[in-house]
Amino acid sequence: MLCERHPGSAARPWLLVSFSLCFAIIAVLALPRPSLEAFQYGDSLVRIEGLVYAQRSRSVANARVRLESSEGDEVFETGVNDQGRYSFLDLRRAVYHLIATADGYETFRQTVDLTRSPTHAMVDIMMTPAGNEAAGGDPPSLTDAQAPPRASKEYQQGLKALAANKLPEAKAHFAKAVAVYPCYARAQTAASLGMISDHDLKGAETALKTAIGCDPGFTSASLKLGELYNAEVRFEESRKILEDGLRREPGSWRFHYHLGVAYFGLGAYAKAEGEFLRSESLTSPPPPDVHVKLADLYSKEKHYDQAYQEMQAYLDADPNGRFAEKIKGVMEQMRSSAAVHPAPAAAAAPESASKP
Numbered sequence: 001m002l003c004e005r006h007p008g009s010a011a012r013p014w015l016l017v018s019f020s021l022c023f024a025i026i027a028v029l030a031l032p033r034p035s036l037e038a039f040q041y042g043d044s045l046v047r048i049e050g051l052v053y054a055q056r057s058r059s060v061a062n063a064r065v066r067l068e069s070s071e072g073d074e075v076f077e078t079g080v081n082d083q084g085r086y087s088f089l090d091l092r093r094a095v096y097h098l099i100a101t102a103d104g105y106e107t108f109r110q111t112v113d114l115t116r117s118p119t120h121a122m123v124d125i126m127m128t129p130a131g132n133e134a135a136g137g138d139p140p141s142l143t144d145a146q147a148p149p150r151a152s153k154e155y156q157q158g159l160k161a162l163a164a165n166k167l168p169e170a171k172a173h174f175a176k177a178v179a180v181y182p183c184y185a186r187a188q189t190a191a192s193l194g195m196i197s198d199h200d201l202k203g204a205e206t207a208l209k210t211a212i213g214c215d216p217g218f219t220s221a222s223l224k225l226g227e228l229y230n231a232e233v234r235f236e237e238s239r240k241i242l243e244d245g246l247r248r249e250p251g252s253w254r255f256h257y258h259l260g261v262a263y264f265g266l267g268a269y270a271k272a273e274g275e276f277l278r279s280e281s282l283t284s285p286p287p288p289d290v291h292v293k294l295a296d297l298y299s300k301e302k303h304y305d306q307a308y309q310e311m312q313a314y315l316d317a318d319p320n321g322r323f324a325e326k327i328k329g330v331m332e333q334m335r336s337s338a339a340v341h342p343a344p345a346a347a348a349a350p351e352s353a354s355k356p
Contacts (some may be wrong), residue, residue, distance in 0.1 A: 046114050049087035050124040052080050052100055053251060060084055060127050061104040070095040070111075092221075100125045112284045122281040124251035141218040143185045151181035158190060169193070178207070183214035189221045196228070204228060219249045225269075226258050235265035253282035254328055257290065264297060288318040308340040 052063040065086040067076040080086045093115045102110040105127040112123055132305060147155070171194035177187035188211035195204035205228060208268030211221035222245030229238035242259040261277030276294050280286040291314035297305035311327045318324065334340045 002139050006164060017085060033103050045090045046119050047087060047089045047091060048096075048098075048112065048114065048121045048123060049085065051251065052084045052086060052102070052127060053106070054127045054129065060105065061100045063100055063105075063125075063127065065125070066099040067091075067103075067112075068097045068099065070097065098125070100127065101129055105129055110284065111347060122278070123284070124282060126249070126251045141185045142215045143181075143183055143218075147177075147181045147184045147187070151177045151184050151187065154180065155184065155187045155190070155329075158187075162190075167194070167197070171198075182210065185211040185215040185218040185221060188214070189218070189224060192221075192224060201228065201232065215246055216244075219252070219255075221243045223252070223254055223258065226262070227257075230258060230261045230265065234263065235262045238262040239266065251282060251345045253279040253286075256282065257287070257293075260293065263342060264293070269297055269301055284315060288321055289323075291317065292323055295327075303338045304334065305341065308334055312342075 030178040048067070052060045052065065054060050061080065061082065061084060063080050063084065063086070065078055065080065067088050069075075076088050078088065080087050086206055091114060096112045096114060098108075098110045099114050106129070108125050108127055110123065110125075112121070114121060120315075130300040133296060144152075154173045154177035158170045160175065161167075161173060164212075171191070174187055174191040174194060178191050188207045192204040192207035192211075195201070206223065208221050208225040208228065208312070211218060212225065222241050226238045226245065226349035229235070230239065239259065242255055242262060246252065246255040246259060256275045260272045260279060263269075263272035263275060273294070276290055276297070280290045280294075291310045295307045295310035295314070298304070298310060299328035308331060311331050314321065314327055315324060337340065
């Protein structure tokens with residue numbers, strides 16, 4: 001790992017700087033890892049494919065998927081197969097708008113940047129039933145309709161207080177909501193966040209377990225519990241809860257990301273890499289911190305050139321990010337120690353000679 005001291009590390013002092021120990025834990029189906037060509041952003045054609053699915057089912061069979069270039073000069077449209085999968089082949093590297101429609105569902109829209117993409121991009125599409133807007137942007141919960149009016153009112157007041165940055169007031173309302181109806185999965189999840197901010201991790205774990213027990217399909221609670229277990233270095237428990245959540249919400253990049261964190265903590269580096277890359281493919285642009293985790297993983301496996309590429313990808317994505325200065329320093333030490341051999345920058349064109 002980049003932050004641990006290893007035998008013989010004196011020859012590579014940059015190994016003393018650790019990503020996995022120094023960086024905060026953030027949010028991620030096993031996708032075969034792209035080859036190294038994925039990081040050589042040339043002029044080759046690319047393809048994009050994925051699964052169109054709904055929250056409670058594996059696929060949406062009547063979906064239509066449309067791909068429009070950002071300039072508006074290219075438009076492609078296709079349906080899905082019996083498994084709900086779509087694909088577009090032989091695309092030029094450009095920024096596209098991905099639009100999916102289906103009877104009974106809201107229109108899905110996402111911008112997909114293929115200019116810096118592997119030759120094979122995966123983008124799964126989760127469709128939302130028409131008129132189904134879950135409070136707080138979370139997936140629907142079975143316990144929402146079962147909650148008494150008083151509990152629902154307290155929860156809504158908590159959301160308003162949270163939006164107004166009145167955190168103590170929000171926590172009080174969420175606590176009242178679960179006191180009225182303990183099996184209110186959404187409110188239990190919201191209450192757990194307040195407990196985490198107060199460093200009551202045991203209370204947060206209990207609240208999240210209650211939410212999952214009341215509604216196993218409310219994946220927000222599973223995701224938060226997985227994050228909590230990762231933060232507490234309880235990686236095996238995290239793996240179990242995140243794998244179950246991922247079966248219920250297969251297109252979530254956050255589940256893949258956090259499952260990658262759990263696998264990394266367990267030393268299952270090949271599985272961790274697959275989850276991080278899958279997470280990266282499911283959202284555009286991918287969160288810069290995915291590059292940090294991949295750099296940490298490749299360094300752990302002594303694949304220093306790939307680690308260096310991921311560090312550069314992080315800087316390209318977030319040049320002023322919270323890890324930028326640390327990464328710049330590590331990259332410089334990697335170059336000076338000859339641990340990596342980055343491709344030289346293209347030479348500037350010579351200026352025309354001036355006339356005597």
